[in-house]
Amino acid sequence: MAAGGVVLEVDGVSKSFGALSALSRVGLAVSEGEVFSIIGPNGAGKSTLFNVIAGLHAPSAGRVVFRGHEITGLPPERINRLGIAKTFQITNVFPEISVGENVRVAAQSRSADSGRVASLWRAADVEVRVTELLESFGLAVKRDELAQHLSHGEQRYLEICLALATEPTLLLLDEPTAGMTPGETRDATALVRKIALQRGLTVLLIEHDMSVVMGISDRIAVLHFGEKIAEGTPEAIRSDARVIEAYLGGADD
Amino acid sequence: MSRVVTWRVLVAFVALAALPALPGIPTYYLLLAFDALLFGAIAMSLDLLMGYTGLVSFGHAAFYGLGAYATAILLERGVLSLWACLGGALVVVGVYAAIVGYFATARRGIYFALLTLIFAEVVYTFFRYTQTFGGSDGIQGLPDAHLWRGVPIDTPQRKYYLVLVYLAVAYAICRVVVTSHFGRVLVAIRENEDRARFLGYRVQRYKMAACMISALLTGLAGAIYPMRAAFATPDLMLWTESGEFIISVMIGGLGTLVGPILGGAFFTILRDKVSSFVDWYFIVIGVVLVLIVLFMPKGLLGIRRLHGFRQWRQGA
Numbered sequence: 001m002a003a004g005g006v007v008l009e010v011d012g013v014s015k016s017f018g019a020l021s022a023l024s025r026v027g028l029a030v031s032e033g034e035v036f037s038i039i040g041p042n043g044a045g046k047s048t049l050f051n052v053i054a055g056l057h058a059p060s061a062g063r064v065v066f067r068g069h070e071i072t073g074l075p076p077e078r079i080n081r082l083g084i085a086k087t088f089q090i091t092n093v094f095p096e097i098s099v100g101e102n103v104r105v106a107a108q109s110r111s112a113d114s115g116r117v118a119s120l121w122r123a124a125d126v127e128v129r130v131t132e133l134l135e136s137f138g139l140a141v142k143r144d145e146l147a148q149h150l151s152h153g154e155q156r157y158l159e160i161c162l163a164l165a166t167e168p169t170l171l172l173l174d175e176p177t178a179g180m181t182p183g184e185t186r187d188a189t190a191l192v193r194k195i196a197l198q199r200g201l202t203v204l205l206i207e208h209d210m211s212v213v214m215g216i217s218d219r220i221a222v223l224h225f226g227e228k229i230a231e232g233t234p235e236a237i238r239s240d241a242r243v244i245e246a247y248l249g250g251a252d253d
Numbered sequence: 254m255s256r257v258v259t260w261r262v263l264v265a266f267v268a269l270a271a272l273p274a275l276p277g278i279p280t281y282y283l284l285l286a287f288d289a290l291l292f293g294a295i296a297m298s299l300d301l302l303m304g305y306t307g308l309v310s311f312g313h314a315a316f317y318g319l320g321a322y323a324t325a326i327l328l329e330r331g332v333l334s335l336w337a338c339l340g341g342a343l344v345v346v347g348v349y350a351a352i353v354g355y356f357a358t359a360r361r362g363i364y365f366a367l368l369t370l371i372f373a374e375v376v377y378t379f380f381r382y383t384q385t386f387g388g389s390d391g392i393q394g395l396p397d398a399h400l401w402r403g404v405p406i407d408t409p410q411r412k413y414y415l416v417l418v419y420l421a422v423a424y425a426i427c428r429v430v431v432t433s434h435f436g437r438v439l440v441a442i443r444e445n446e447d448r449a450r451f452l453g454y455r456v457q458r459y460k461m462a463a464c465m466i467s468a469l470l471t472g473l474a475g476a477i478y479p480m481r482a483a484f485a486t487p488d489l490m491l492w493t494e495s496g497e498f499i500i501s502v503m504i505g506g507l508g509t510l511v512g513p514i515l516g517g518a519f520f521t522i523l524r525d526k527v528s529s530f531v532d533w534y535f536i537v538i539g540v541v542l543v544l545i546v547l548f549m550p551k552g553l554l555g556i557r558r559l560h561g562f563r564q565w566r567q568g569a
Binding site: 054075076077080081085086088092093094095096097101104105106108109110111113114115119120121122123124162163165166 | 256429430432433434435437438440441444445447448449450451452453454455456458462466
């Protein structure tokens with residue numbers, strides 16, 4: 001599956017919050033077109049790693065390189081414009097505007113006028129892209145509803161729509177199926193896989209539920225207490241002694 | 254009808270334009286209408302920040318007052334051109350707003366409100382205690398401005414039309430802005446500033462631009478005021494004035510543009526009527542405002558309340 005060169009390189013990244021070390025010397029290399037998953041028990045540092053990549057936190061040490069540009073410590077808006085979009089573990093949409101407006105404001109971020117003076121009077125025509133995205137996530141009928149009135153599962157999809165609307169080449173999904181039922185989780189996982197293939201996206205996925213990632217990942221890295229303890233194909237990870245230990249040992253936390 | 258103007262708004266403007274033609278309308282009412290529309294226009298400008306961007310400015314009186322002083326200083330020195338006065342106000346208010354906006358938009362919520370207030374108080378104090386511009390008396394007894402040479406804006410009718418044209422232009426600008434690409438981003442910032450950043454938007458720039466537009470429109474309103482009142486005083490910049498702008502936006506309804514125009518007009522007329530009967534008019538106004546907030550929480554035309562009151566919102 002993993003075809004092209006390295007898209008994202010995380011090199012020796014550490015992050016501490018005061019005395020708490022959330023990540024220590026984590027390294028990853030994600031290749032073009034692959035679905036790369038990061039798993040680990042709660043508190044393993046997965047979201048922190050995403051926040052470092054997406055620009056919310058600057059790392060305490062190490063660097064992040066995206067398509068040959070060093071992006072370590074750049075602000076989120078710069079990183080997004082370079083082609084990395086992130087979804088959030090806790091739904092993070094625009095609650096009091098309609099579903100359609102949510103996606104529209106995300107989609108127009110890539111229009112020619114964005115950030116220019118002409119955007120003060122022109123309105124970008126992103127209709128086609130908005131409709132297409134809403135349809136692929138089954139949200140077209142909810143277009144005029146306020147985002148806050150969607151069901152939890154629908155909000156999770158809207159969350160992904162917003163990220164995709166900015167036309168990323170690398171999509172960071174932070175537990176996209178959090179709070180979904182097993183049935184919804186299966187559907188969502190299949191949909192994400194399908195859309196990534198259609199759009200030629202590289203996907204970096206965080207999950208704490210191992211069963212979700214086994215079916216769709218090309219490679220998996222396992223974080224435990226802020227350190228990477230394993231990396232490999234789903235088969236290799238399934239049988240890795242340290243991974244089993246981390247998951248079983250961490251079962252009570 | 255279009256992105257900018259609806260039939261209802263067009264009809265309202267035509268009706269307002271016909272107001273001076275009413276047989277026997279007293280000058281007093283025409284000038285009250287002037288004040289009402291001017292106050293409404295300021296509230297509308299503030300709505301760009303409060304209703305759309307989610308930023309509460311407690312310092313709009315400074316933009317208003319600086320615009321008024323720009324005109325007063327020019328008229329006093331014999332520069333009578335309306336256009337020179339408006340231009341002067343744009344420059345002065347623009348420079349000031351750029352400074353305030355730069356610092357205030359770097360902070361959120363209550364800090365934004367406090368920074369705008371502090372800057373405005375500095376400006377007020379400067380004009381209040383510096384004799385160059387008349388101190389607490391301000392600049393009084395100004396001559397009429399001229400539309401162009403030989404056409405003074407001297408009669409109440411002409412003054413009324415001046416403010417009406419200004420309101421129309423300001424409304425058109427605000428409508429274009431809120432329906433543009435830019436306007437949608439402002440709403441996104443109001444709704445969820447952090448997420449907007451992850452969609453690639455440089456949030457502070459957008460806030461700054463919204464501040465500038467709102468401030469410049471308010472400054473123009475300030476520039477027009479001395480053309481009717483023939484004076485500019487530091488009291489125009491007092492923080493209570495900023496508070497009245499905010500109240501007007503709230504009365505009218507956040508994020509509606511037309512609502513704040515009505516709110517500003519309503520407030521002006523209420524204040525005028527009540528104060529002609531009693532000295533302690535603010536107590537009466539206060540009671541009216543409390544009633545409005547209690548029983549019309551979304552304002553006269555409101556569709557939403559400030560953040561933190563989402564549960565009040567009715568269905569989709």
